[in-house]
Every structure is written in C-alpha cells, then in structure tokens.
Amino acid sequence: MSQAVHEFTVEALDWKPYVKPVDVDTATAEQLDALKITPSNKKISDYVLVLANEPETLKERTPLFNDIMYSEGGLSRGGREIGALAASFVNRCIYCASVHAARYIQLEKRPEVVDEIYGSGLDANLPEFEQALFNFGVDLTAHPDNVGAYQFYHLREIGLDDLQILDLIHAVAIFGWANRLMHTLGEPHRLD
C-alpha cells in the first residue's frame, strides 16, 4: 500500500477517505441527483462520493464552488488560485494545495511562485500582485477574528477593485470550507 503524503507538492495525488464513500449502485435517488452536477465525463472521485453521504449539502456546494472559482469577470483565475493556495497552505491541506498549485502554474506559467510559497512558507517573497493576495489569504484564513487592515489596503494599493477583492474573499473562504473536508475526512497518497 502506498504511503500517505505529508509534504507540499505539485504532483498529482490520490485521496483516500477515512469514511465510507457512497456506492453508486446502491445510492438513493437524492444522492444520484446531487452527484449528477459533477462533470459526467470522468469517474466520480471518492471525495465527492464521501460528500454524497449528505446529498442536500453537496447539491448546493458543487455549483457554489464552481461559481466562486470560475465566474466571469472580476479577479483573474490565477488570482483566485492564489487565494485557494494561501488557505490550503495555512490549513495544511496537502491535496488541495497540490491541485491548486498545479492549476495556478498551468494558468500563469510561473512555477517559481509556487516554489517560493512551498519553500519559504509564510515568509515567501513574491511578486507584488501575488504577495498582496497571498498575504491577505493567509491572514483571513489564520485570523478571521483579526484581519490586518494593512493586508486589506495592500490589495487596494496593487489596484484591485471591490469586485476583485470580493472574489478573493470568496476564494479564500470556500477553501476554508474545502480544506476542512478534504484534510479531515481522508489523506493524500502517491498515485500507484
């Protein structure tokens, strides 16, 4: 059996649940309905099948996640991935971080940004745009009770408008949600 992965990586990983995924063959009508929203052209992941234990929640969560990460206009896709990565880094969701680090690199062609975050962590020294987004994402994730006004003004200084800031807030927040599922209900393994 493969070893669990405990260090940040950009390689594609497998995710093994601690609780039982729903069996599609014996799923209820409500579970099948909630599962239908996920892309049908690929195998349904164990992660989504675990969440299908609670179909009412899953049915809302899937389109919410997609709208936050992929909606038109506002903050760039790469900017949203930095928000996702900042949250996943603070919460040490290795699997979430691997997926969204890879997406960021694919979108922006800048692997050095991810290398710096993985290598230097909270002290990462990044280009100004990424730095402002990363710092705000880290702060909001780690201290929602005391977000630094400085981090917020930094977003304004680099020229983000209100809609872009709102998009960043949502990207960070939805990973506060995703990390608390993915990192607590299972663990990442190297692909066999």
Add this chain to the structure above:
Amino acid sequence: MTSPSTNDVIDTVLGLDRFPDLQALREQRAKLKHLSQTSYQAALRPAEPRNFSYALRAALAARMAALWKSQELAAHFRALLEREEEGSGLASIADPGNGTEDPRLQAILAHVDLVTLSPKEATRAHIEKLLAAGLDDRDIVTLAGLIAFVNYQVLVVAGLKMLRDN
C-alpha cells in the same frame, strides 16, 4: 420565495440594508450569494436532520462563531438556537468555555473546536474518536459539512466587514 435581500443571513448580520453599495456589490455575484444562503439552509435546517437536531446544529454553529469572535454570527446562531425546539437545553454548549458530561456530545465538541481553530492538526485518529463515540459514517460527514460551512460563513463575513468598514 421572498426577496433574497430581505432574508439573506449574511446581509442581515452585517446590517447591509444601511450599506447599499456593498449590498449591490454582493448582487454582482448573485448566484453565489444565493447558493451561500441555500447552503446555510442545508447545513442548519436540512429537510432530514437525522442524528443532528436543528437545535444541536444551531448550538454548534454559535460555538464556532464565538470561537472566532464573530459577534454578529454568534448572536445570530444563538437567536436561532432559542427558536429551535429543545434549544434551551443546549444553550450552554454555544459558549466555547463550556463542555458536557455526555460522551457523544463531548466527542462532537472536541472535533468542532479542533477543526474550527486548527484544521491542520486533524488526523485519522480524530475520526476514529468520533466512531468510538458512536457516530456513523454519515454522521461524520454531516458534522464535517456543518463545521466547514460555518467556517466559510465566518470568513465571508470577516472579509465583507473589511469592505464595509474600509
């Protein structure tokens, strides 16, 4: 369905009727605003509450909001708890300073506190503790989903407060 702006929990707790610009900004993302509210419904008042009563859900949500000192949301969830059947019996655990003698509830509270404040510390052993306390697989997914949703809402409210007040 009534107008979303009149019964949206996040708009209400932030008093956004007095901040029309921010309310209008949220409407630019109307779909996700709506799905955030339907997710609230699914987490706090699902059609089938099963082993997590509405009162227990509200009490745990109030506790999580209080752990993050999110006063607006904590007050909202405490008020929700008061309206739920048997809510008064769970009022004490809405305060993070309080525990319980009941072993099942004790395991639930320990998990709520850990995953809210230090999700990175969570391991398989924490899920095994929940199983040992009598929760089944679906209960564990229910609990994880409630914790995850309330933390999402805390983060959105904290971020929106930055936009409202700066």
